[in-house]
Amino acid sequence: MSGRVLVGVKRVIDYAVKIRVRPDKTGVVTDGVKHSMNPFCEIAVEEAVKLKEKKLIKEVVAVSCGPQQAQETIRTALAMGADRGIHVEVTGKDYDTLGPLQVSKILAALAKKEDAQLVILGKQAIDDDCNQTGQMTAALLDWPQGTFASEVSMEGDKVKVVREIDGGLETVKINIPAVVTADLRLNTPRYATLPNIMKAKKKKIANVKPADLGVDLTSRLEVLRVDEPPQRQAGMKVETVDDLVGKLKETGHI
């Protein structure tokens, strides 16, 4: 067992920023807008670093796909305790159409190349809310998956994952190597400390191109239009329950 964990971290628009749609309706404004690590990716990094601190794994490798700025996100992961980083360079049109399919192909290739025993990802990104990358990565690798994890524990050559599902909590035990995706309550990510931020500067970030991994970035999706959510319409007050049922029937809601 290599004892190596791959953690995917995505650079997204910061959760506190007010999103604005571009005038050409092709996407949202990203220029000059504050970006940070996807919060669920932070939770993934924290879990990996915790496993290393418990000496259950040996090395945490942080991966991010994107242009030059993706390195900032990797540095944040390094400052939290990841050992080294891999920046998969994706720019221009390729970056605009980069989605779960392409990223999962990249992660699967890297997981094999790095001989990872675990791939830990955030359950979804807060910009596209796809919730697909972890699942696709596992499928491409033909590895078991424990998604929406609220608890992860290593038990020999298996991983026990408590999953948050609609009906409550489900516990699964899956063989290593495996893919785990982090949900909100898995842990509380640590602040990077000043000494760790400075140590992170010395940690290595390798540069890789998708072509080097044999990955085809062509998108199978075309974004036709991006619109703001419709303005909230005024509601209507009614006097009785009968009126309510009548109105609901009238407007075709029931």
Place this chain on the structure above:
Amino acid sequence: MAAVGPLARVARLSSSICRSRTLDLSRCPQRRGVASCVDPAHGLTEEQKEFQKVAFDFAANEMAPHMAEWDQKEIFPVETMRRAAQLGFGGIYVQPDVGGSGLSRLDTSVIFEALSTGCVSTTAYISIHNMCAWMIDTFGNKEQREKFCPDLCSMAKFASYCLTEPGSGSDAASLLTSAQQKGDHYILNGSKAFISGGGDTDVYVVMCRTGGKGPKGISCLVVEKGTPGLSFGKKEKKVSASCSLGAAHACVQLAKDHLLVRKQFGETLSNNQFLQFKLAEMATKLVASRLLVREAATALQENQPCAVSLCSMAKLFVTDECFNICNQALQMHGGYGYLKDYAVQQFVRDIRVHQILEGTNEVMRMIISRNLLTES
């Protein structure tokens, strides 16, 4: 490991599909997207931006939610400060060999500016604590550094800076507290006033007279709590330039948010030209202040000959301008600005003192004019 306030995290993540604003607007201004012209990250290195981010996050999560309570109940937030120390904020510009973070004055300014958006008075204390740790680190001998600095950097022990006396404030060199050497110890006689953290802290860095009159007769002694004869008076009821910056930054955000929300005369205040112009002036003065502080910090770090004057200029300009910014922000809130539910009034109260402490702004003028008039 520092814990993030659970409610804030659940609130912001559980609605990741629709980005609803669940944070209280009046309390957490710094979580809004910052307009690029007043962005405090402007001009910083990647590393400094990382430091700043940690400090802003810590301020928003660990300090801002408690700022009002600490003020009202006059709490010295030991646990929170120790968590800050775990991140390296206990001895930011102290050498790493005794537990410090070994950063520059500019890095330090950036950090304190960010922390004070969470609570000005706590950050002001942290900056004083850092200064005491630095003094011992820089001017102490090997034994003293090893004895005091590690505990101060981790905030296992807290420090206070003791210069001012009931009879000597601006005229610091006239202090009367005396220290007489008697064999292997000193006997100190006197009293100090306006000591931040006094009574709560463990290590007192005391300026006292060991020689003749004037500044040359003054030495610095470290006195520990529990030393026989050391007693504390009553806690005074009350109200540094990077801390002022943070407060002003927070207040500009609060004012902007309020103008966009509050309506009078049929439209939001943000449509009122006077208020637009006022906000522009506030933002301009904020950026000017920030540049001056950072320039002074760099001069200090590099030991430039103009460092003292530049720092005095920064202190003078920044504390005055930032107080005006916070005051204006309060005015823009109208009656609401006066309510303790709104953070803006606490910022105004907390930074008013910065025009007085660490050398009054009048003393700053003395230093600057003396420098100008004695230079050839």
